Amino acid sequence: xxxxxxxxxxxxxxxxxxxxxxxxxxxxxxxxxxxxxxxxxxxxxxxxxxxxxxxxxxxxxxxxxxxxxxxxxxxxxxxxxxxxxxxxxxxxxxxxxxxxxxxxxxxxxxxxxxxxxxxxxxxxxxxxxxxxxxxxxxxxxxxxxxxxxxxxxxxxxxxxxxxxxxxxxxxxxxxxxxxxxxxxxxxxxxxxxxxxxxxxxxxxxxxxxxxxxxxxxxxxxxxxxxxxxxxxxxxxxxxx
Amino acid sequence: xxxxxxxxxxxxxxxxxxxxxxxxxxxxxxxxxxxxxxxxxxxxxxxxxxxxxxxxxxxxxxxxxxxxxxxxxxxxxxxxxxxxxxxxxxxxxxxxxxxxxxxxxxxxxxxxxxx
Numbered sequence: 001x002x003x004x005x006x007x008x009x010x011x012x013x014x015x016x017x018x019x020x021x022x023x024x025x026x027x028x029x030x031x032x033x034x035x036x037x038x039x040x041x042x043x044x045x046x047x048x049x050x051x052x053x054x055x056x057x058x059x060x061x062x063x064x065x066x067x068x069x070x071x072x073x074x075x076x077x078x079x080x081x082x083x084x085x086x087x088x089x090x091x092x093x094x095x096x097x098x099x100x101x102x103x104x105x106x107x108x109x110x111x112x113x114x115x116x117x118x119x120x121x122x123x124x125x126x127x128x129x130x131x132x133x134x135x136x137x138x139x140x141x142x143x144x145x146x147x148x149x150x151x152x153x154x155x156x157x158x159x160x161x162x163x164x165x166x167x168x169x170x171x172x173x174x175x176x177x178x179x180x181x182x183x184x185x186x187x188x189x190x191x192x193x194x195x196x197x198x199x200x201x202x203x204x205x206x207x208x209x210x211x212x213x214x215x216x217x218x219x220x221x222x223x224x225x226x227x228x229x230x231x232x233x234x235x236x237x238x239x240x
Numbered sequence: 241x242x243x244x245x246x247x248x249x250x251x252x253x254x255x256x257x258x259x260x261x262x263x264x265x266x267x268x269x270x271x272x273x274x275x276x277x278x279x280x281x282x283x284x285x286x287x288x289x290x291x292x293x294x295x296x297x298x299x300x301x302x303x304x305x306x307x308x309x310x311x312x313x314x315x316x317x318x319x320x321x322x323x324x325x326x327x328x329x330x331x332x333x334x335x336x337x338x339x340x341x342x343x344x345x346x347x348x349x350x351x352x353x354x355x
Contacts, residue, residue, distance in 0.1 A: 018307070025308030033309050044313050055320040059327045066331030069338050076271055094268045101264055105257035108299055112250050217301070224299045228292055234264075235288040239271045239280075 039209075043218045047225050050178075054229050057174065058236055061167040065240075073159035075238045078150075079143070093238050096139050100227050103132035107223045114216040119193055122216065126190035129223065133183040140176045144169075171233060178226050182219075189219050248298065256298045263291045 016024050025032045033041050065072055076089040083091065110125035147168070154169050156162040192198060193216065201210040267287045270280060297303045302310055 021306070022308045022311055025306060033306055033312075036306060036309055041309070044309065048313060048316060051317050052320070055317065055323065059320070059323050062324070063327035063331040066328060067334035067338070069335070069342065076274065089274075090268065090271050097264050097268070098261075101257075101260050104260065104295070104299060105253065108253040108257070109250065112247070112253065115247055221300050224295050228295045231264075231288055231291045231295070235267060235284050239267065239284055 037214050037218075040214060040218050040221070043221050047221065050225065050229075054171075054174070054232070057167075057171050058232060061163075061171060061237065064163040064167065065161070068161040068163050070161040072161050073157065073164050075240070078147070078159060079238060090238055092139060092143055093234065096136055096143075097230065097234055099132050099136050099139070100230050103129045103136070104224055104227045106132065107220045111217045111220045114193065114198070114213040117199065117213070119196060119199070123190050123194040126186050126193060126216070130183050130186035130190065133179050133186065133223075137176055137179050137183070140172060140179075144172075168237070171237060175226070175229055175233060178229070182223050182226055185219055186223070189216060248301070248304070252298065256294050260291060260294060263287050263294075267291075 015021065025034065028034065031038075079091075079093050080087045080089045081091040082088075106125045106129045110122050110129060113122035113125060147165075151158045152165045152168070154166045157165050192202075192204075192211070198211055198213050198215065201212060203209060204211050204215075267284065270283050270287070275283060302313065
């Protein structure tokens with residue numbers, strides 16, 4: 001490095017910026033991403049893995065959809081709901097999107113209230129987020145039931161290309177599993193917040209390390225990622 | 241610790257939240273009004289990427305993170321572009337081969353699908 005050798009403490013070394021800071025971080029002693037809580041980095045690493053899982057699913061869907069000779073079922077008609085004698089396309093899916101977007105906002109509010117140490121409000125927001133997530137899964141169950149009654153199976157369906165069922169159940173099922181796991185952890189975190197575990201820095205049930213309000217932010221990373229995946233599923237599966 | 245890094249205000253969250261609703265509604269109306277052709281694709285991809293960008297940048301706080309972490313998160317998914325290309329090429333090839341050697345697309349199965 002071209003920096004003059006610091007004579008005394010680390011305080012004299014000015015922090016590099018831009019690409020230099022990236023190089024400094026990656027090549028640094030003991031740990032990269034200094035100042036970032038270790039559990040947040042681990043959540044990002046996990047989400048990066050999940051990006052590839054969902055990416056592979058959606059790309060596999062694209063590949064079989066391009067390759068099939070049979071006509072692909074029209075999603076706007078398959079997922080339409082009849083309300084008051086009028087067929088509204090993608091109604092249930094639109095409501096599900098609305099619910100998930102709402103839950104993203106309440107999750108972010110929970111993070112803010114958490115850092116403000118406003119336990120009551122943070123708990124309330126986490127609880128609302130969990131309820132919205134649970135209702136999302138419930139609506140997905142309704143959607144699955146409707147399709148299964150219409151004869152859609154992973155190996156075939158009466159509407160067209162047999163690959164439709166396989167990719168639909170795989171992708172939305174895996175996403176719904178993520179939402180379900182998210183709801184479970186939202187409830188766990190809500191209880192921790194309400195009990196004041198994070199104020200008292202009480203260790204979690206799987207670790208001896210002391211927890212703080214950053215765990216709410218780390219959970220929010222997971223929850224926003226679930227919404228992020230839904231944005232892609234909504235665009236390429238329901239609207240293609 | 242986490243408290244050291246800048247936290248966006250609640251107002252920022254609410255603005256982005258509102259924008260996400262608008263973008264999601266726009267995506268839905270593309271399907272509702274059944275826009276067709278290249279315009280549909282353009283709108284879908286642009287709206288999808290805008291929503292994804294807002295979620296990752298603001299709601300997941302990535303713009304407030306260290307640049308090294310930003311790169312570690314955003315660069316590897318670019319590999320998926322390679323996978324998309326391979327998938328598209330392979331799908332088109334399979335489609336051509338099926339047209340060449342298989343009978344035309346079979347009629348959809350009758351409604352008497354076993355329950």
